[in-house]
Structures are given as C-alpha cells and as structure tokens.
Amino acid sequence: MNPSRHDLIRALQAFLPDEAILADEEALRPYECDGLSAFKQLPLLVAMPETVAQVQQVMRICHQFQVPVVARGAGTGLSAGALPHSGGVLLSLAKFNRILDIDVQACTARVQPGVRNLAISQAVVPYGLFYAPDPSSQVACSIGGNVAENSGGVHCLKYGLTVHNVLKLEVITAEGELLTIGSDALDSPGYDLLALIHGSEGMLGIVVEVTVKLLPLPEAVRVLLVAFDSVEKAGQAVGDIIAAGIVPAGLEMMDNPAIRAAEDFAHAGYPTDAAAILLCEIDGGLDEVASQVARVRGVLMQSDATEVRLAVEESDRQKLWKGRKSAFPAIGRLSPDYYCMDGTIPRKALPQVLHQISELSKEFNLPVANVFHAGDGNLHPLILYDAGKPGELHRAEQLGGRILELCVKVGGTITGEHGVGVEKLDQMCVQFAPLELAQFHAIKAAFDPEGLLNPGKAVPELHRCAELGAMHVHQGQLAHPELERF
C-alpha cells in the first residue's frame, strides 16, 4: 500500500465506518466494470457513504488529496461511464436507496439517487401515479444513473427523457459544496443547470437527491402489433404514424433476426416470417385510446402492412411486450457474443439507414439484429460475433463504428440513451468539431477545474481526436478537422 492510499483511507475513516470503505482486491473486484464489461479497471478503493454530509466529506477529502472520484449507481451503464479510475475513489451511492417523500397533490416524489427506477413507479401505484421514463434495465438501474445518462426507454416518445421528468436535483460539487438545481415549479431563472447535469455522466457533480415528476396512470392501454414484408416499409410506417399527429406511448421496431430470436425465447406469438414488426402502444382515456387506435389503423391501411393485431386484454399486451423486453437476452442465445450499439437518427432517415446497416452487415460478414425505439429514431443494432474467433471482436467494433458514423452522416448522433463513457470517445471526434469539444471542456472546467470528477470519460481530449485523424462530419459533409470552417 503506497503512503498516499494509506493516508486517504485514514482520512476517510475519520467519518466513515470501516464497512463503508472497501480496499481489499477481493472486495474491489465487483466494481471493476459496469454493464460494458469489455472495459475493466480496479479502483484505488471504494467508498460507500450513507448521508449527504458524508458524501460532502468524501468529496472534500478527495479534493484535498487531488484524487479522482467516479460515481456509481447500480452499475448497469452500457458505455463504461462508471469504469473506475486506477488512482481514484469509486463512490458507490448504493446506500442512498430511500424514497424520501411522495407528494400526491403536486405529483412529485423526492428520492435518493440509488433508488431503482421501477421502485418509484411501484411505490406510487397506490396513488394512481407512475414515473414515466422506463429504460430496459428499469428493474435494476438507479435514478441517479438515469440522470447521469439522461436515460430514455420505450415510453419516452410520449413522455420525454429523464430530463423532462425531473424538477430538481441536489448536487455535490467537486469541492464538496451542496447545490440546489431546479425548483418545484415549471421553470427556473438563470442558466439551465438542470438540463446541463442530465447526461453529464458524473463529470460535473454528484447527484444526492432527485425530485421526479409523477404522472396519473392512464385509464386504458392498448398495443398494436403490425407486421411488414420489408424493413423499409416498417420504417416508413413509423414516420406516417407520427406525421398523422398521433403520439403513441411507445413505438418499437424489431427486424426478422430479432423477431425470431425473441419468439423462440418468449413465445410472444410474433409472426416469425415477417421482415419487421412494429409494436405501437396507445394510452390515455378509454374513448381517446379507442379513437387513436382507429386512427393508427387508418394510417396502416395505406402502409402495406401484412398483419395488424390489437391486444386489448392486459395478458395479451404483456405477452407482446415480453418478446420485446427479452429480445436482448434472446439474441444473446443466438451467438456467443453480441455488441449493442446506440445511435439516434432523424426519423425520416429510418428506411435508408436500416438498408445501409444490412449492407454493412454483409460487408463485414457479421449478422446484425435490430430492436429499437423507432418512434424516436433511436437505433439499437445488435452485432453478433464470436470473441473466440480471431479478429471477430475487432471486426464487430469496426462495424459498430461504421454504423455510428452513418448515424452522424444523416444528421443523427452517436448515442441515444447509453451515453459516451469510454466506449464512444473516438466517435465524439466524428460528431463534434474541435471548437465544440473545446466548449464542452470549458463547461467541465466551470464545475470541476481540476478535473477530478470521472476523468477521461464522455468528452475526448482534443489531441486524442487529432491523433486519431478523425473525420468530423458536419451536415452530411465529411471534413478533416484542419479544413473546418473555423
């Protein structure tokens, strides 16, 4: 044990009980990675504070020792955003797992950051309320992590991302100060720090309390399953539904490989010969839902769908969703390994991009299954590969990079809801011009001038992009950084 580590532990022991400081390699092991296990690193030590005052003290000590701090919620992140720093403290917020207050009249709940996403909705069911954003990992993921990644989910088409469902945050700065950001009212004066913290991947502060908005549970929910004989037709139907002024609660798409894998696994009753299916969920008042379902059917009449099936009974609806929700593990059974991508595109580019992904799949000789939030244009191509075969992992990563660059080329972005973390640092060089990255670094410095919060994540250093020689793509035009318009 080097002396600084020893001193750091001594300083933390002054206010943390022994069991809240993990330092043995065996105890550190479970924290070496998050949901993206391709990246692994043991932290210097793990601190598990239990009170806001303790978090403030941890931050003050780390600031004094100039030791990096990486915050971790449930560790379900998919871009290695919670990958530990070898010389830093891994700050686990697992003990911040209490719902502090439910205000039924205001439709809000004050919760600690370690509370699981689904636990919020479960706690407010008795009041006829729910918390809308529902990432696939909602059983496990924490609301603090949702804020860090600005998570979406099936229902964010209608109800928005995490940022649209949070009113207020309590945040600890790199120096251990407590900031209240946002308010209990609709809007706040001053710069929009609330939005800035959302999706900032633990780089600007440590969230220690979240006030979320709650919504009344809809009176009725219906799901339509719609099948198509081509992926492009399904993509077109998505645009048509939205263009008709209908906002479904969710509008998901699966292509044939995903349909077959999910059906085999979950027996959801999917048509396994379809090239693509859409799952379109409509919620609201009983009459309103009936009327909207009729309108969606009307749009689909024009769309060359091969089958339209309506689930009215709750059990039928659950069965249809079960297939969608188990698609990832189901595809996992088809192939020794898979790599889940996350890019967002303008909705109108769906047919074109899905076609080009299938071309890229052939070029790289790796199957790609698509299961995604079609209404938002948020793609999740799953690249199937076998890490045991020499070169396949590398080829999968290359294919993934090409898919993300394709997203940027059509005016989209390299991430929808999984964040940048470590995984997509290189693609950030494609997405942004040097000046835009420099502006991100300036924002970072405004919160954390010494760079102690989650260093090395989310925003690449400018020299990394320069060394990569990355092509920055702007408005569909490729351009070398040195040829930028600046």
Add this chain to the structure above:
Amino acid sequence: MNPSRHDLIRALQAFLPDEAILADEEALRPYECDGLSAFKQLPLLVAMPETVAQVQQVMRICHQFQVPVVARGAGTGLSAGALPHSGGVLLSLAKFNRILDIDVQACTARVQPGVRNLAISQAVVPYGLFYAPDPSSQVACSIGGNVAENSGGVHCLKYGLTVHNVLKLEVITAEGELLTIGSDALDSPGYDLLALIHGSEGMLGIVVEVTVKLLPLPEAVRVLLVAFDSVEKAGQAVGDIIAAGIVPAGLEMMDNPAIRAAEDFAHAGYPTDAAAILLCEIDGGLDEVASQVARVRGVLMQSDATEVRLAVEESDRQKLWKGRKSAFPAIGRLSPDYYCMDGTIPRKALPQVLHQISELSKEFNLPVANVFHAGDGNLHPLILYDAGKPGELHRAEQLGGRILELCVKVGGTITGEHGVGVEKLDQMCVQFAPLELAQFHAIKAAFDPEGLLNPGKAVPELHRCAELGAMHVHQGQLAHPELERF
C-alpha cells in the same frame, strides 16, 4: 465622438455598408429600451449585419476592441434584457428574417433568428403543420428572442417551452466563432448546450439560426369557459383537471378585474359577475377531443363551477380567446400604468398564493388583476398604479417584489417566461444562494471569459446581493446569506 468610437465605426465600415451602422442620436433613440420602458439607455452604436459572416466579423471586432455587445431581436422583451450598454454595440438581428428551409417530412423548419414567431406557423399552414410555443407577443416577437428568454405561451402546458421545440442552433461566440449546437435527431451527446443557450438572455452567444420542430395541426379544437364564484375554487379546479390525467392544450385563468376589463374591451361574452374564469382548450383527433371534453366536464361537476360553456364553432372559440389575448391592453385602459409581473409556482399552491396576492393588494392599496397560464402555475399579476401620483411607482415595485418573494417561498421561481434581464436582478439574490450564483458566473466565463456579451444582465454580481442584504429563501425557509448551509 471619442477616438475609440470613431475607430470602432471605421473597423465596422470595412465590411458593413453604411446603412447597417447607426451612430446618430436620432437613429439610436428607437433602440434605447425594449418592452420594459422603465429602463432606458442609448447604445454607443447599432450594428445591423445581414449575414452570418458579418455577425462573426462584428463579434471579432468588438472582441478586439473589448466592447460589450447586446443582441436584440424584435425588442418585445419585458425584463429589459435587450437594454443597450452605454459603451457597447447594440447588435440588431432584424435583417435575419428569412425562413431558410421547411422539411415537411421531418417536421422541422430552419429559420433565421429575426423571423417572427407567428410567421413560422403561418408559413407551414399549407403543410398542415404549426410551431407550438405562442407567447402573447407572437405577432411581433422573434424566434431568436424566444430562444434567449425560453418563451412559453398559452399552449406550452401541452407542447412545452421553446427549449422543447428547438432541435438545433447555430451560435456565434463572443470571439466570433460559429458553433453548431444540438442536431437533427432527438438527443445529442456531450453536455446539453442546447438547453443551456435557451433562456440565457444573450449572455452566452449570438443565435444566428434556429431549427424548430413543427407539429401536425390538430384535427379538432374546443374551448371550455368555466366560471367560479371564488378565485380559490378556480385554482383548485386547475389542479383537479391536471390530476385527472388530462393535459389541455391551454388552461388559462382570469380573475374578476381582468374579466371585466377584457369583456368591456373585447365583448367576448365573459360572465362579468364571476370571481374567476378558466379557459380550457382541448385539441387532438375529433373523437379524442370529444372524449376529453367529457372528462373535463366530469371533473368540473365536482368543482362547484357556476357555469360551464363549450365553444365548438371556430368563431365562438376565437371570441373567447380574443378576450384573453386582449386582457393586457384592456387592463391598460383601467389605469394610467400597470406593471406586469411573471412568477411561477407549484400548481398546488395556486389557491393559497392567489389569496395572499389579494391580501398584499389591500396592504399596498393598489389593485391587482390576474391573467395567467394557470395550468403551468405561471402567474402574471398586473399591478395597477398611476406613475403621476408621488410614490405609486415605488409602491408598485415594492408590491411586485413581495409577490415574487411569495412565489419563491412556496417553492416557485421569480420568472416564468419573461426572463430576469435588469428587472429582476435583486430577486435573483432571493432565489439563489451565493454558491449557486457563483456557478452561474462560472458557466458565463466558460463561454465569455471577458464578459462582453450583454454585461450586467440576468445574473447579479455577488457583491450586489451582499449589499442588498437580501434574504435567500430556501425550501420555504428564510436564511441570511451568511447563515447559509455552505
């Protein structure tokens, strides 16, 4: 003319035509104030560039001369955010008035910042689309100003504020660099600069292009007029409608002084004996609207309303809205002067706050009329006074300050949509703790380290708050800054 002003004009003349530089006092006069004429100041000169390159050059020259720059759209702002700087350039974006592109398939429009808010909706009517945020000043105000203030309007209850309806911005920095912020897709990686620019009151950059989201025009629109014999009952009904899971397109409230003034002016058919009325607009598909109207009626059955009237015909609907839209000028006829406040409160506090405002009105012996976005909890108390009577203006300002402090006390904020500008600098000391203000200054420095963009607006210097001895209110508790928990 002092030499530096002379040099500055010469430098601008190198690339701006003579008619794009205003320097005579007579020519400067129209720019001395915005919509809040209590604050007046002539600028050093006015520059009216016509191209993005010219804006970049103006900014580079001003940066070189270290001259402040205040951007101005249509000048309809109500918090003196566009008040000129005596030693600075007033940068008018009036010539940026072109709609550059309408993408019907993607439901977006690329527009220049000087385009009027209503002009966007008018341009896209042929495609069955509209731009949702609709401030009262929508005939005159510009989309660039809407971004600067993060404007709302009657329909932002359902469709969100400006920030929720903008996808992408082109922004010129204080040093004259061009940044692309946001993308054509739903979400972008990196820190949320798009939200940060919204509501930043021209302090972080100059917006030179805005990509807005367009929505399909609803098939049907209905308005309910609901009358009550007490303001508190009307406030309660607002909460009940929202709690029932109904999201009206707009939910506006007027109290008796406002009703009588508007009726006298616009002959909208309002019940002039009502203590308060609500205007509840429902839009969507035909059946859906019918169903929602029925549900609202159901809620109102329990609410002790004295009258519920449905406008189905477009002309009846327009008549009801005409009263609401002309309420401000109508009240202007009642009194030589009025002062329009803008605070936001949690919706559940409506009955209590409306009652306390009427108590304050008695205490200060000044009538207050209320016309506001009740669904959002966004209050607009209009304080009636006579500037000709000694002390009345001062009393009106004091009353206004007390009302805003009341908003903060119940967990609300000192502005909903009018911004802070110069008007509410002191109330910012009430809303925020010193550390929170310091964080705003750090953000400002990350964009504009030399403080050249709209100096002296929106975020007060810490010494101003200290000198003011302002009471910072946190979570309903008053606290002296020196007793803060930091």
